[in-house]
Amino acid sequence: MPWDESPCPYCGGRVINVSNAVIYNGHTFGNGRCYLCVNCRASCGVHGNPATRRPLGVLATPEMKFFKQSCHKKFDSVWRNNKLSRNQCYKQLAKLMGICPKCCHFGWFNQPDLELANAILSDESWYKR
Template identity: 35%
Template sequence: MPIDPRANAPERIAAPAPLPHVSRRALKRVKNPLAVPTSCRYCAGSVELVSNSEIYNGRAYGDWPYAYLCTDCKAYVGLHPDTDIPLGTLANEQLRKDRNASKAIFHRLKEARGLSRTLAYQWLAGKMGVSVDECHFGWFDHERCAQASRVCLDDMSASGTMTASFSKARG
C-alpha cells in the first residue's frame, strides 16, 4: 500500500477524536500503512480509537498514547506516532506475548551480529520467505512469531557452534 494520500492532500487533516492532531510529515514516514480496524478479528466486536489509559487502568503510556481497542474482547493495537495509522493488527493477550518474545529474540540476534535495523529486517525477511514490506512483528500472527523465533534461534545456535569450533581449532 502506498503512502497515505492525506499526506499530500491540500485540505486540512481532521484528526479523529481523541487524537490532538495527525501530522502530514508522520503520515509520509509510514511507507506501508495498514487500514484502520473497524471490527475485531477475534470476536467481530466494534473497534474504537481510544487513549491507551483505557487499556492500562487509567494511566497513559508513551509519547503518543493512543490505540485501537475492541470494545468486547479488549484486543488492541497502538498507533504510529502523530498518526491514526495502526502499528500492526489487533492482538489479544497471547499474540502480544508471542510478538514480544519473538521480537526480543530477534533483537538479541541483531545486537550479537552488529546489524543495523534495516539489514536485520532484510535478513529476517529473506530467511522467512516474506517481503521486507511484510516483515513487521506487529503484523505477525502466532505462526509467523514462532517462525521468526525459530529462524533467529537456529542462527544463534549455528553461530555458537561455529564459534566454539573456531575456538577449539585455535587451541
C-alpha cells in the same frame, strides 16, 4: 485503514480508538492512543506524536502480544549489539521466513507468522544463516 471502521477480526466486536491507559492499568505509553476491541480486548497502537488514526499493525490478542515481545527481545538484541544493522536483521528474518522484506514487521504478523518468527529467533545464530 483505521480499525474503528471494521469489526474485530477475531470476535467481530466493535473496535474503538481510546487512550492506551485502558490496557496499561492507567498508565499511558508512547502517544497515548490505541485501537481496542471492546469485546475480546485485542489491541493495536497508532502512529504519530501527536497520535494519528493510522494503526501500527494488526490488532493483537494477548497471545500474539506475548510472541511479539518474545520476538523483539531476541531480534533487538542482535542489532542493538551491532551484530547486524536493524535493516539487515529484517532482511535476514524475511529470508528465513520466506517472505518479502517489506512485509517483515512484527506489528503486521498474524499468529502463525509470530510463531514462525519466534522459532527462527530462538536459534541464537539465526542472523548468521
